[in-house]
Amino acid sequence: MDFQNKTVVVTGANGGMGKVITERFLAEGAKVTALDLKINRLEELRDRYKESFIPLSVNLIDESEVNQAIASATDFMGGISVLVNTVGVAQAAANIEDVSLEEWDKIIRVNTTSLFLTSKAVVKSMKKQRSGVITNIASIAAERPRPGLNAYVASKGGALAFTKALAIELAEYKIRVNGINPGPSDTSMLGKFSPAGGNVDEVKDKTFMSSVPLGELVTPEDIAEAVMYLSSDRAKMVTGSVLNVDGGRGL
Numbered sequence: 001m002d003f004q005n006k007t008v009v010v011t012g013a014n015g016g017m018g019k020v021i022t023e024r025f026l027a028e029g030a031k032v033t034a035l036d037l038k039i040n041r042l043e044e045l046r047d048r049y050k051e052s053f054i055p056l057s058v059n060l061i062d063e064s065e066v067n068q069a070i071a072s073a074t075d076f077m078g079g080i081s082v083l084v085n086t087v088g089v090a091q092a093a094a095n096i097e098d099v100s101l102e103e104w105d106k107i108i109r110v111n112t113t114s115l116f117l118t119s120k121a122v123v124k125s126m127k128k129q130r131s132g133v134i135t136n137i138a139s140i141a142a143e144r145p146r147p148g149l150n151a152y153v154a155s156k157g158g159a160l161a162f163t164k165a166l167a168i169e170l171a172e173y174k175i176r177v178n179g180i181n182p183g184p185s186d187t188s189m190l191g192k193f194s195p196a197g198g199n200v201d202e203v204k205d206k207t208f209m210s211s212v213p214l215g216e217l218v219t220p221e222d223i224a225e226a227v228m229y230l231s232s233d234r235a236k237m238v239t240g241s242v243l244n245v246d247g248g249r250g251l
C-alpha cells in the first residue's frame with residue numbers, strides 16, 4: 001500500500017485505536033494531521049515525524065473549531081486525501097429511565113454529529129480534486145446491541161446510516177465512504193461500558209472477551225489494518241461498505 005503522497009486526517013487520534021492508526025499512516029509515508037481534545041500521547045510522534053505530522057487539540061463537536069482545524073490541516077499538508085473518524089465516547093450501561101437527555105445528546109454529538117462536521121469540512125476540497133476516502137469507526141454494537149447501551153447503539157447506528165448516505169451522495173465525485181465495526185477492543189474505552197461502579201476487569205473478561213467467538217479482544221492494530229486497506233487504492237471499488245472487525249461477535 002502506497003501512502004507516500006497521501007494526506008490524512010485522523011480524529012480521536014489520542015485514543016487507543018486512533019494513535020495506532022496515526023502511527024501506521026506515518027510509518028507508511030503519509031502526512032498526518034491528528035485531531036483530539038487531548039494530544040498528550042501524540043507528542044512523541046511529533047518528535048519522530050517533524051516534517052509530516054501535526055497534532056491539534058480540537059473539540060470535534062464544535063463546528064468552528066472543526067472548520068479551523070481542517071483549514072490548518074489543509075495548509076500544513078497541501079490538501080486532504082483521507083479522513084478517518086475514530087473519535088468516540090462510551091456509555092456506562094444504564095436503563096433508559098436513568099439516562100439523562102444531556103448524556104444522550106453528548107453521546108449522539110460525539111459519535112454521530114462530529115462525523116457530519118468533519119465530513120462537511122473536507123468534502124469541498126475532495127470534490128474539487130475528484131478523489132478522497134472517508135472511513136468511519138462505528139461499532140458492532142449497532143448491529144448486535146447489548147442491554148443498557150441505548151444512546152451508544154443509536155449513535156453508532158446513525159454513524160453507519162450516515163456512512164451509506166454519504167457514499168451514494170459522493171460516488172459521482174469518486175469519493176469513497178466506508179465504515180468499520182470493531183468488536184470489543186482492548187483500549188481504555190472498554191471498561192467505560194460497564195455500569196457505573198462496576199468492576200472493569202471482571203466486565204472485560206466475563207462480558208466482553210467471552211462474547212467474541214474467536215476468543216480474543218480485538219486489538220487497535222486489527223482496526224488499523226482494516227483502515228489501511230479501505231484507505232488504499234486496493235479498495236478502489238469499495239464504497240458504502242461496512243467491515244466487521246469483531247472476531248465474530250456480530251454473528
Ligand SMILES: NC(=O)c1ccc[n+]([C@@H]2O[C@H](COP(=O)([O-])OP(=O)(O)OC[C@H]3O[C@@H](n4cnc5c(N)ncnc54)[C@H](O)[C@@H]3O)[C@@H](O)[C@H]2O)c1
Nearest residue numbers: 012014015016017036037059060087088139184185187189
Ligand atoms: N474500545 C472498544 O471496545 C470499541 C468497540 C467498538 C467501537 N469502538 C469505537 O472505536 C473508536 C475508537 O475507540 P477507542 O477504543 O480508541 O477509544 P478511546 O477512548 O481510547 O479514544 C477515543 C478518543 O476520542 C476523543 N474524544 C472524545 N470526545 C471528543 C471530542 N468532543 N473532541 C475531540 N476528541 C474527542 C478522546 O479524547 C479519545 O482520545 C470509537 O469511535 C469507539 O466508539 C470502540
